[in-house]
Amino acid sequence: MKHVIAIDIGGTKTIGAIINENGELLDSIRIPTNPKLGPENLMKSLFEIIEQLRVTKEIDCIARGSAGRINTDTGEVFFASDNIPGWTGVKIKEIVESKFKIKTVVDNDCKVTGLGEEWKGSAIGKKSYVCIALGTGIGAAVKLNGELIHGCHWSAGELGHMTLYPNGRQCNCGLKGCFEQYCSGTALVKIFNEKSENKISTGYEFFDLVKDKNEIASLVLDNFIDDLVIAILSLSNIYDPEVFILGGGLIDTKCYWWDKMIDKIEKSPLTSLFVPSIVPATLGSKAAIYGAAYLGFKELNGDD
Ligand SMILES: [Zn+2]
Known part of the structure; x- marks a missing residue:
């Protein structure tokens, strides 16, 4: 063997x-x-x-x-x-x-994570999937019709740098308004600190505040959900995969946002055409x- x-x-x-x-x-x-x-x-x-x-x-x-x-x-x-x-x-x-x-x-590493979910996790048997890792940054694996796409400059699937807001928040890639400036763990902490006088330094602290129903943290999380929904709906129209798999460190906090996200997706006008299938990653x-x-x-x- x-x-x-x-x-x-x-x-x-x-x-x-x-x-x-x-x-x-x-x-x-x-x-x-x-x-x-x-x-x-x-x-x-x-x-x-x-x-x-x-x-x-x-x-x-x-x-x-x-x-x-x-x-x-x-x-x-x-x-x-x-x-x-x-x-x-x-x-x-x-x-x-x-x-x-x-x-x-x-x-x-994020493409490899997608392959892991395909072999042993949430994407078993899938020929087309978009696996998004919501962590310190945002990375992804995009497989279409059986092929993991890499692009001509090894940059296909860099979904974290998809523009969500033109002229939005500055990203370390040089562009502005990138997805990962709104929906990564780092972004949640940064945005919270801009709005609050009490500063935090980790995602754990942020979700402790959400758990305690802190008003600012709850507002920041609501915006995170809205932005994640915008991204998933756009990606549905670009790739239309069999399934979206959401993973990365933030998936451990899904009890605070998953149901609201699904609810917003299901209420989107897109669902008159089809409802994107979205599942959490299972392998961590x-x-x-x-x-x-x-x-x-x-x-x-x-x-x-
Ligand atoms: Zn960027």
Whole structure:
């Protein structure tokens, strides 16, 4: 049986796991990481994980999700924002393959998360889906008619930078009014702090205030729901997928907003034509690991 080392490098930790073709997770380790320390440090964490895992099993492929826009032909980072300084241009595939002599595949972390939901979660059997990760930022995987789309410049599916409001809030991509400036966890905290004299620093604090029926937090959350609905309705008209899967850290707070969002979608004039199907992601943070493994097995089996 074939085995893949699947790796997910996150903002604070890197997780690596050995997964077999049946989708069984045989071994996993996690080590703390700090992307701000630069690419050499991130690659060091990656090497450490591979070294530790590969002694336990014969490995056929190394697969990883990475932040940034990834050239999946070369396994190179086409573009990464300043959240990971120096990451743009890093030749992940080439570096890992030359060190370990094991076939390596790389894709964007949110695209890989979509593949995880497709293999083991909310998108099983779906040929067309839009999987949106609402987290620190917003990323997505868009699969249409069986093909995960990457675009000509590895930028297809960067839904977080779709314009929601022309001349709206400044985004770190250089544009204004991007979706992730309104519907990410970071945006909720930032917008709340602009409106309130009591400042907060995390999404947890924000949702504690929502739970306590804080007036400003409730208003900010209502606007978040309206904006999310605008985005989903637009995306329905662009992609018309079988299903939308909403994941990322914010899905853990869905008890505060999911029903209202569905209600607004169902009342939209669009639903005289069709009602978009929207479901929550089910794998949580494991989606990226399973998705990376799935990507690895697709590579080994010669699937597109
Ligand atoms: Zn943007």
